[in-house]
Amino acid sequence: MTTAYDFDATRIDGAPQPLSDFRGQVLLIVNTASACGFTPQFTGLQALHERYGPRGLVVLGFPCNQFGHQDPGSNDAIAGFCQRNYGVQFPMMSKIDVNGSDAHPLYRWLTGEAPGVLGTKAIKWNFTKFLVGRDGQVIRRYAPQEAPEKLTGDIEAALAA
Numbered sequence: 435m436t437t438a439y440d441f442d443a444t445r446i447d448g449a450p451q452p453l454s455d456f457r458g459q460v461l462l463i464v465n466t467a468s469a470c471g472f473t474p475q476f477t478g479l480q481a482l483h484e485r486y487g488p489r490g491l492v493v494l495g496f497p498c499n500q501f502g503h504q505d506p507g508s509n510d511a512i513a514g515f516c517q518r519n520y521g522v523q524f525p526m527m528s529k530i531d532v533n534g535s536d537a538h539p540l541y542r543w544l545t546g547e548a549p550g551v552l553g554t555k556a557i558k559w560n561f562t563k564f565l566v567g568r569d570g571q572v573i574r575r576y577a578p579q580e581a582p583e584k585l586t587g588d589i590e591a592a593l594a595a
Contacts (some may be wrong), residue, residue: 437570438463441540443496444528446513451527453540459490460592461566462585463544465532465557466495467504468515472561476520478582482589483524489593490568493524496541498532501560505529532557548575567592 438461443451453461462482467473476495483493497512499505505512509528516522530538532545533556544564545555563576565588573592576585 435571436543438540438543438566438572439570441543443494443530443538443540446497446509446526446528448509448528451525456492456494457570458568459492460486460568460589461564462491462493462582462589463540463564463566464493464495465498465530465541465560465562466516466526467498467501467560468507468512470502470504470560472559472578473504475561475582476516476522480520480522480524482582482585486589486593487524491589491593495522495524495526496532496538497526497529498557498560499529500531500533500557504560532562544572544575547572550575550577565589565592567595 439454439457441453445451479493497505513526516526532541549555559578561578565573567573574588
């Protein structure tokens with residue numbers, strides 16, 4: 435059975451990031467953008483990182499420029515923006531595609547495991563979130579408009595499992 439821990443990513447600084455490094459932890463995987471109406475969600479994501487990180491939650495941000503070209507900058511520019519404006523300390527990955535033939539393999543798997551409304555697999559917009567349990571399986575997919583603060587009940591349950 436495939437799990438989230440079977441995939442590899444690249445950190446925003448270019449270093450390899452095997453997701454197996456996070457085995458046994460709860461993951462919140464988010465496709466992000468720096469110039470989106472939902473960009474202020476970085477504040478809530480950072481708050482989740484601070485509150486639940488010590489208990490085993492890892493927030494993973496994956497910048498994406500596929501929706502309205504709202505993250506056109508380089509990885510260095512994105513990293514600086516997130517740190518400077520939102521104090522982001524959770525792991526940020528290199529920019530990826532989340533839809534289409536060039537979609538990152540992790541996102542192909544996530545969308546297959548947790549389709550959206552009416553069974554659609556495609557990510558509809560920036561800040562779609564996936565909660566992954568300690569076993570590496572997807573627990574739930576959240577729409578972009580669902581604020582990070584609204585996920586606390588599900589995160590608490592996943593951490594307790």
